[in-house]
Amino acid sequence: MSNEKKKPDPKDLTAIERFYEHFRWIPLKYLDLFIGLCIAAFILVLIIGYLNRA
DSSP states (O other), rough: OOOOOOOOOGGGGGGGHHHHTTTTOOHHHHHHHHHHHHHHHHHHHHHHHHHHOO
């Protein structure tokens, strides 16, 4: 028996798992942090845009 990790079959993965498969070489905590920061920045831009419109 081998302890090697085999790549899972793409048909068995959810959309989020398929997305993360493209970034296997990046630690998951850094990828999640980057996604969270992007979402926070997007919300901040929306709020600033709304306040400038008023």
